[in-house]
Amino acid sequence: HDGLVKRCVGLPEWDGLDLAGEMAVDFDCPVLVENDCNLAALTEGWIGEAQGVDDVAFVLSGVRTGAGLLIGGRVHRGRGGAAGEIGALPLVGWHRATSHLTGYPKMPPDILPQEAAEYVFARARTGEPAARWAVEQYAHDLAEGIAALVLALDPELVVIGGGVSRSGDVLLEPLRRHLDPLCLEPPALAVSSLSDQAVVLGAVRLALDHVDARLYDVDTVLPEPSS
Template sequence: MKIRASDGSRLRRINLAATLRALRGEPAVGLTELAARAELSRPTVEGLVEDLLGLGWVSEVPPESGRMGRPRRLFRFRAEAGHVLGIDVGSSGARAVVCDLNGEVRGRSTVRAEASFGREKRLAGMRSAAHEALSYAGVPAAHVMAVCVGTTGVVTATGTVRLCVSLPDWTGLDLAAEAGRDFDAPVLVENDCNLAALAERWVGVAQHADDVVFVLSGTRTGAGMLIRGELHRGGRGAAGEIGALPLVGWHRAPSHLAAFPGLPPSAPAGEVAGLVFAAARSGDPAARWAVEQFAHDLAEGIAALVLSVDPDLVVLGGGVSRSADVLMEPLRRHLDPLCLEPPALAISGLGDQAVVTGAVRHALNHVDARLYDVDAPLPASSRPGP
């Protein structure tokens, strides 16, 4: 077999990726240990590190003090060499988080919105949250390597909201293009439930599960799925939209809470569930009955997903997760008889940060794919070192 000139270049790119992986998320390390981690020779790694220094992905740290003889050279991955931006935009407003390439939060912002806001006001709030988070982090928009926006609704692979029931004027919106006006970086758009599922596996209760169903329930109910640890969107981005099927109860579940006679006449839609669960917690019979019916309808949709996917774990998030002490017992009671085997069920601890955290993870995954793509040149960092 003849060896082409390009083969050596590709091998070097493979070795660069291996060296980056060995440095990523670790403290400063010397060349000998780095070579062992990357499973490469020390001379090879020494040359690769010089390349990475020039591209701005690695920096040399001061030598250790108190050591006899020639101090060894120490290197670290420059997580500050690039940043990602995660955004969660929905009916109640927009959240934005800026992270470095190790996933450490460097800035965040929240801009509130009213349910009555139209498309333009909502987009303005999204932009405001993004720019406030970047300003707090001290990161120019030009140094953002990837942006991910999470939204309610069915989203196409190109970032258009194909259908959005809770925000009707969102339907047909090219959200990727709208967000992309402010950034040269790639802009990803993903369904909010899908992103919440990613967040749970990254830093939440599903870190040790491969097949996960995340159910987001509040003023509406939706689901996202991970299969073998990977996001499952389906062919047209509509996987998990079990609530569209009238035979399951997700579409009517909120009506049981809204019918609670103890609600104030002007209670905002976003506060109804909390008020009803609080009343049920205090022993109000009508509230407890409303929660019972809500749990029954919620269980129908969850059971349909459990029987289809057979997940390792079902995670319940959204507004109702704050009332697990009231909801879990009736939910379990209605869910288990509908399944061949009672599923493992957990409550999300990420609260209202689940979607934006998943957006950050999705953006980081995109950057990682670029850094470790051995068929493309390794790009220079967005923020070169000194």
């Protein structure tokens, strides 16, 4: 939240980087930095599936899986900005979930890694057994981490976003089936309709909130009282 990258899983050389400071060299305006999952959660509460819902867990699943949390309608970052990082715990299945899709045994050699999930979901949609099994295992591992969030936060709604949201028609049923037995009180479950736009739209919302706060900050709008 202060512009420093505390930890970057995909680019470990960015750990400790003053990203806001680096970008401020090229931009003559305030620079804000935020976690991608938090931005996506912000969007869902703004114009997505979580409109009007106070307590939400947003699960962003693509190359890696993470979560952004809305508590009382506001993004919850935690003490050090790591709230929702259930995937760091090896006991839940998020660290291995995508391997079920990328390891699909009938994957054509010309399919790029970032296209693997979409290909497997498309094959599962046709009823192909190996693809359906891969999706089943993916849903099982995804449900483990979601259940941990649900048991800790008791959210009203869980929204699934990221690249897999384009295949909600295939994913939602097995995910619901694996999730419900793990929860004392299963939440509503929805798939984001914003696809890969949720994060960038969240950045827009973050900027708008920053402007609103400055425009309507009583301390800056009202003149200081004369002595």
